[in-house]
Amino acid sequence: MTPDDVVVLIRDAVHRAVAAGDFVAELTDDAVVVERPKSREHGDYTSNIALRLAKSAGKPPRAIADAIAKALIEADGIASVDVAGPGFLNLTLAADSLGVIARSVVEQGRAYGTSSTLAGQNINLEFISANPTGPLHLGHTRWAAVGDAIGRVLTAAGAQVTREFYINDRGVQMDLFAASLQAAASGEPVPANGYHGEYIADLAAQVVAAEPEITRLNPQDQLLAFREGGYRVQLAQQQQVLDDFGTHFDVWYSERYLHSSGAVERGLNTLKEQGHTFTEDGALWLRTTDFGDDKDRVLIKSDGELTYFASDTAYYVDKRNRGFDVCIYLLGADHHGYVGRLRTVAACAGDDPESNIEVLIGQLVKIMRDGAEVRLSKRAGDIVTLTDFVAAAGVDAVRYSLSRYPADSPLTLDLGLITRRSPDNPVFYVQYAHARLSSLQRNAAELGIVRAPEPNLALLNHEREADLLGALAEFPRVVASAANLRHPHRVARYLEELAGIYHRFYDACRVLPMGDEPATDLTHARLWLCEATRVVLSNGLGLLGVSAPERM
């Protein structure tokens, strides 16, 4: 019996109690909430429905709880119902209705945890979108991990997801980039406002190696060649790094293409049609103050140049024209001033900023090493890159340690801790549980034990087994809420809890027979439970893009 099944039982019980005249109530669809109680004494599931109905029913919550309990106890699969505290309903399930969860999980396999809660939603998920002028740094790494996990969780919840990376390959930063490469190649000092990282010299050398004739070009052509050559090399490098990291994009969208394809013009036309543009001081403005911005924004400068804001606006309209219902932007904290503006853009384009656009801000990641903060500055070159981080800690540890926290709160990581590959890092705790389970199955196979096709799952009545079954049943709800809230860290936290519950089960409940003893019905029931746990750990780690090792 799943939590959703319990919800249905309670709803039916309320209806029966109302029909019997015990109290008066109207149930909305989401009124009945069932939770796993914190304390084992409170049964398998608990509901506060009586407390919620008390006011409108005009009766004390405990009286309502008693009436519901009376109707509920008759339902199949319910072993006992207690009314506790101010009026909580505490349910204990019959052992067999809890045990069948194990079978259901195993049979659903990789599909267990998926749902259709977001079915029909076509979502554009844009993240990282780094300039092609340097390596990916720590801020990008956070989104590479969390953004990818959000994509996986949304997909699991039934949404159609397109991951998109916007390439800022237009604008003055590209020229600065070119000038920096040119200077580095000819051994001259990099311009003061250029890019100073050590990678610039490497990039310049790579460009020269790929196109040796570049050194003989006249300065102007050479500048152009460095810009394009550097762009190609740097972009390819970013793509390779992300590929190695396990974060894959469906669309790499170039800002140049946005302009060359006419999308900018179309976007500006859409805004004009909606009537929110005006001309002043020779510039074209968007009246974002109509929707709460503190000031209007310029689209086309008085010198005829498009602003970056114009590109962003057109890009949003273009996404919508491509058929996306929801455009999610994952941005760094330094872009938070952009959130309000993007929302007004949606409003100016005639959309609903509450539903068509969503901007998530990733707060700063601070890295401590030997008690001191590692400072990050992209242009100065003192950066921790994604590649450095992965080289130091490995893909799994980096992905996991970033995605077990909500992205919208600042984060401090101890590099020493992560690189130490010690159990301090929860990813090892979770992966270890999976490795233990895999090992156990190898041992079972060696003993010639094959899971019985018709196990007696009612035998799973040990307290630790009930804990494990209850936790397994929660997984689909965890994934759905992670998707709805765009909070994949909930999956990670859940996995840590599940791993803990499994380790405690393992400690208390022997699975395989000792010595020459034969396999019993309990052995088989527990093997189903173990495989169900392994499936959920594997699926959950998969949602975070972290591997589920069979050996450690």
Place this chain on the structure above:
RNA sequence: GCCCCCGUAGCUCAGUGGAUAGAGCAGUCGCCUUCUAAGCGAUUGGUCGCAGGUUCGAUCCCUGCCGGGGGCACCA
């Protein structure tokens, strides 16, 4: 000045109105003669920044204040 994030155990952090506020690490004490001890058990540790308000009930929602971080452009 205006806007955003944060303030929970010694440290790093979970906790989208419910029961006795949790985890890991750090500290203390135990458990390997059989499935991975990268594990398990026990124990120490809290005015949930402060003050009001809403509610049967607030760490959570609202208002104000205090403290820390980040952001404001006819830049990209």
